Amino acid sequence: MKRTQVAIIGAGPGGATAAAYLRRAGIECLLIEKDPFPRYHIGESLTGECGAIIRDLGLGDEMARRRHPVKHGVKVFGPTGATSWYVPVMRREGDTLVDSTTWQVRRSDFDAMLLEHARAVGADFMQGEVVNVLRNEQGDVIGVQVRPHDSQHLLDIDADVVVDASGLGTFLSRQDVAAPRVPGRYAKQVAIFSQIANPVRGGEYPDDTLIFYGDKHHWAWFIPLDDEIVSVGVTAPGAYVAARGESKAEFLRRELHELNPNLAERITDDRLVEEVRAIPNFSYNVPRFTGRGFLCIGDAHRFIDPIFSFGVYMAMKEAQLAADAIRDYLDGAHRDAADPFAAYAALSTRAQDALQETVDGFWDFPLAFAFFVHQRYREDFIDIFAGRLFNAPDTFRGLQGLRNLRAHAQ
Ligand code: FAD
Structure with missing residues (x-):
């Protein structure tokens, strides 16, 4: 038996960041990760506010030292490749928007950096797989059971709070602690992706993210990872992918040439220089993701769609x-509440719902969406694309505009 104040399942960006902020509040925590780092992970383009968190953690200089490409914005090309709209990365200083930047990352390197940082500021770390949840007679979560990599024996970890940061593993949902997963609106999509060398880059800046619209729910991403390599992926309805009857590599190479003329023109060498991977069914929601002794963060409870790089x-x-929320709880707040983390859950749900409305608006009303982003509600959408969704998303006139369109369409 081992004891900690907070046990964290998974040391991806969510888990490692939680550990770093818990340490800042002087709280003991243990990160438990099943895969040895560095390891491959998809999710390479970061939003502006993600860059702000990285800087807040004190890692801005380290990001520069590691030479992660600097992202100034995202450019979205329409189906003919001739039209496009651009959203710059900008930060808020009071009422004013100021030019800013964020990064593109090779996740093997980025995730290892975040984990190193969490350990450097005092988080404990265990290489092993969490296999069970410990609960008391009232059903409250009181810890986890781990299979450490260096031992045959299961180890009980007693904790005041368990944070599920297990990503697509959605561990606490699968253990019937959090609610069962509900398929999301984009659950029938499949993403197929790899990397290519030396394509022609450039939105407004060479290392910007490019998005190519093919058809409804059928699009490609282009994310520079270093001076040579660019991550490319295609997301399409599962039925379309199955009907093609191709291998993953055949599918991706053909799509690079056919999906959008602007993308095709950028390909100078279509050899896929990284394993071709696929992820189906990535869109889901765990409706109840907090409770006595636990809370879920990141993909462990919800993932909507990769299109605007929010994950x-x-x-x-x-x-x-x-x-x-954990600091307040350990200080005595909401100790006897049925859900001590209800306020965190409400904040997250409001922001995730605003993101869902944004993504749905893009797919349902692409032309109006382009007009809103480019002109009518430009500032709102600069805020939304940066990720400033957690402060009063209800006040965004841009989202109200999308709601009005939906009401008229029904
Ligand atoms: P993860 O990064 O998945 O980390 C979870 C960790 O938990 C893993 O290391 C795993 O090994 C560990 N773990 C799981 N179960 C256990 C267990 N039982 N015991 C111990 N450890 C465990 N996001 C972006 O920001 N930008 C993008 O461009 C982008 N593109 C995407 C493209 C696609 C096709 C998809 C599907 C997603 C994309 N995302 C993107 C989303 C992004 O990948 C995720 O949202 C992000 O990685 C979530 O971070 P996390 O910390 O919640 O989970």
Whole structure:
């Protein structure tokens, strides 16, 4: 038996960031990770507010030292490749928007850096797989059971709070602690992705994210990872992918040439220089993800759609908010409540719902969406794309505009 104040399942961006902020509040925590780092992970383009969290953790200089490409914005190309709209990365200083930047990351390197940082500021770390949840007679979560990599024996970890940061593993949902997963609106999509060398880059800046619209729910990403390599991926309805009857590599190479003329023109060498991977069914929601003794952050409770690169940011922002909620709880707040972390859950749900409305608006009303982003509600959408979704998303006139369109369409 081992004891800690907070046991964290998974040391991806969510888990490692939660650990760093818990340590800042002087709280003991143990990160438990099943995969040896560095390890491959998809999710390479970061939002502006994600960059702000990285800087807040004191890692801005380290990001520069590691030479992660600097992202100034995202450019989205329409189906002919001839039209496009651009959203710059900007930060808020009071009422004013100021030019800013964030990064593109090779996740093997980025995630290892975040874990190293968490350990450097005092988080404990265990290499092993969490296999069970410990509960008391009232059903409250009181710890986890781990299979450490260096031992045949299961180890019980007693904790005041368990944070589920297990990503797509959605550990506490699968253990019937959090609610069962509900398929999301984009659950029938499949993403197939790899990397290519030396394509022609450039949105407004060479290392910007490019998004290519093919057809409804059928699009490609282009994310520079270093001076040579660019991450490319195609997301399409599962039925379309199955009907092609191709291998993953055949599918991706053909799509690079056919999906959008602007993308095709950028390909100078279509050899896929990284294993071709696929992820189906990535869109889901765990409706109840907090309770007595536990809370979930990041992909462990919800992932909507990769189109606007929000996943890592949502995981890191929720980690920051969860650390605040845990600090208050350990100081005595909401100790006897049926759900001590209900306020965190409400904040997360409101922001995730605003993100869902944004993504749904893009797919349902692409032309109006482009007009809103480019002109009518430009500032709102600069805020939304940066990730400033957690402060009163109800006040965004841009989201109200999307709601009005939906009401008229029904
Ligand atoms: P993860 O990064 O998945 O980390 C979870 C960790 O938990 C893993 O290391 C895992 O090994 C560990 N773990 C799981 N179960 C256990 C267990 N039982 N015991 C111990 N350890 C465990 N996001 C972006 O920001 N930008 C993008 O461009 C982007 N592109 C994407 C493209 C696709 C196709 C998809 C599907 C997603 C994309 N995302 C993107 C989303 C992004 O990948 C995730 O949102 C992000 O990685 C979530 O971070 P996390 O910390 O919640 O989970």
